Amino acid sequence: MNTTVRTPAPPRLVVGISGASGVVYGARVLDALRELGVESHLVVTRAALLTLSQETDFTPDQLTAKADVAHRLNDVGATIASGSFRTLGMIVAPCSVRTMSEIATGVTSTLLTRAADVTLKERRPLVLMVRETPLHLGHLRTMTALAEMGAVIAPPLPAFYAKPDSLEQMIDQSVGRALDVFGLDWSAVRRWEGLKGGAEA
Numbered sequence: 001m002n003t004t005v006r007t008p009a010p011p012r013l014v015v016g017i018s019g020a021s022g023v024v025y026g027a028r029v030l031d032a033l034r035e036l037g038v039e040s041h042l043v044v045t046r047a048a049l050l051t052l053s054q055e056t057d058f059t060p061d062q063l064t065a066k067a068d069v070a071h072r073l074n075d076v077g078a079t080i081a082s083g084s085f086r087t088l089g090m091i092v093a094p095c096s097v098r099t100m101s102e103i104a105t106g107v108t109s110t111l112l113t114r115a116a117d118v119t120l121k122e123r124r125p126l127v128l129m130v131r132e133t134p135l136h137l138g139h140l141r142t143m144t145a146l147a148e149m150g151a152v153i154a155p156p157l158p159a160f161y162a163k164p165d166s167l168e169q170m171i172d173q174s175v176g177r178a179l180d181v182f183g184l185d186w187s188a189v190r191r192w193e194g195l196k197g198g199a200e201a
């Protein structure tokens, strides 16, 4: 049998944007991946297009233009629906309770949730930037189930130690910390460098 040496796949990340508040997190993930030279594969839910129109001045085309490849939500034959398509993993930013719950049950009615299920079965990192508050017991149990399956639950919460001087900085800090899970080091992250003034004994 002939074997050929294949060119390694480029680093790729799957990006899901669902209809929780904070569609800007997904937009900034795409910007960060472009800066980092990581190929982005985007899939957006219908509800995310609603939050896009309510929360930003972006058109859907302007959002998808930030991605290297934009997949259709119902295209379950897309590359990212198969585990044989190699990726670094997947991030859902932001992740609605509806999308989170669908991923947890294994019901994969869209390309977004199918790609998330594939990410879990291939034991690749799946980061869910779940945004809802307050949380009821069912939400918390679903998050526990997902953590048990290997997902990383990463709600976008502000890091005040980073002394954000703008909303944009606060958003980028959350995005960058979520990308840390994939070993991607985005320059926008302000990293803790220990206590100022030498508090150590």
Ligand SMILES: Cc1cc2nc3c(=O)[nH]c(=O)nc-3n(C[C@H](O)[C@H](O)[C@H](O)COP(=O)(O)O)c2cc1C
Binding pocket: 017, 018, 019, 020, 021, 045, 046, 047, 048, 050, 051, 054, 095, 096, 097, 098, 099, 100, 131, 132
């Ligand atoms: C402006 C707006 C803000 C919303 N914020 C949230 C939210 O923060 N978290 C959430 O789980 N759902 C939120 N929703 C509701 C979801 O969009 C809704 O549950 C939808 O069915 C989610 O579908 P998807 O998971 O396919 O995107 C919001 C809806 C709108 C219109």
